[in-house]
Amino acid sequence: MSKAKIPAATIIRLSVYQRYLKKLLARGVKVVSSNDLAKQANVNPAQLRKDLSYFGRFGVRGVGYSVSTLLNSISNILGVMEERTVVLVGTGPIAQALIRQPGFSQQGYHFAAVFDIDKKNVGQEFEEDLVVQHLDELSDFVKESPVELAVVAVPSDRTQEVADRLVECGIRGILNFSPNRIKVPRGVSVQYVDFTILLDSLTYNISRHKKEEEEQKEEKAAFPKLKWGREHSWPVVQSNNTMA
């Protein structure tokens, strides 16, 4: 594997490619073109090839990628070959919605335990076979069943305190549903889920498209004859000049 630093966006796209390759494999498809695979991830084929180039050479020019080989390689790169255990911290509406999402188990993520910082929820049956434990019990839990990933959905003002406890217990990756930035030591990663940032991106795209459309309209309004002229009369003018 290359030592170059892999952009975070590339890692995200590898997951998107992997999802699609899984579907193709299930449908019995053996080979996929870079055009088709790139389209699925909303990137151009050059971006796809660049993403894969960080990790070695894949595919055969003019033929495409072997679905099973590329799927294996990407899963291996991501380290998502086998089922991964996750603990959930929090029992509010977001936590309740997450535990019911079929997507987690479909992608090999299994919620092994639910913890809360609030004593009043401890002991309640959260989901089938999942009773809420107090966060104090996490250190004993990880001794029995090692786990490195945590999904955190607690009120913003408690996330730093929860993160500190998780890191002490050996958690190395935190998916945080609070937009507040948290401090973690080197070797621990945090991903933030902030839906409003995605809405901002959409808002930006909408206003960019509008500006583009307006600019095109203004261009047409300002130079209607020039544009027409360019397309149709220029050769005539030129030929006049040449003839003169």
Place this chain on the structure above:
Amino acid sequence: MSKAKIPAATIIRLSVYQRYLKKLLARGVKVVSSNDLAKQANVNPAQLRKDLSYFGRFGVRGVGYSVSTLLNSISNILGVMEERTVVLVGTGPIAQALIRQPGFSQQGYHFAAVFDIDKKNVGQEFEEDLVVQHLDELSDFVKESPVELAVVAVPSDRTQEVADRLVECGIRGILNFSPNRIKVPRGVSVQYVDFTILLDSLTYNISRHKKEEEEQKEEKAAFPKLKWGREHSWPVVQSNNTMA
């Protein structure tokens, strides 16, 4: 504004900078250094300067950025100056959790209506002042109150059908809580929320850190004397050779 294509990751980071600038403004802070601002977004200061360079010149070398000026400029770039109206499609657990998230209104996004494709939920009070309407009523709704953004949290096999209807009614940005890719015409943007892709990123980071640590250990195990030698005995050996 520059005509260069702005990377999607830059737009995401602009939102992160904007969140922090808002907090600074609320605390009465007038000037922020690029180091401080970059740290908040988990990027290096060079990345921050590159992100801002797409949109013009900001900041004064050695002084930093004016909080209010930069906040205004970024909000203007993103097009998020005023309150934005959003419609929600879906009434399941994710939709229920979203409508209760205080983050949306804090960032100026206001849920104006809730729609469902399932007739049995229509007419129910979903949240205070929000009664579930059937998606068929969206075209009449947008005539009264124009809206361009939709949050979609419906079962995966219904997202394409819902997206088609939204686009017909003039929706230009879709935040999709199903990982299934949907097809939209040019000028319409989609952002996908797939939590497992973020878990994949965390998994990748964890395995990368482990590999780095192992490599460092192996290096030490393979060349313990050389390493010690490099630091301490090399000059002695050299001086021996020179003396011989």
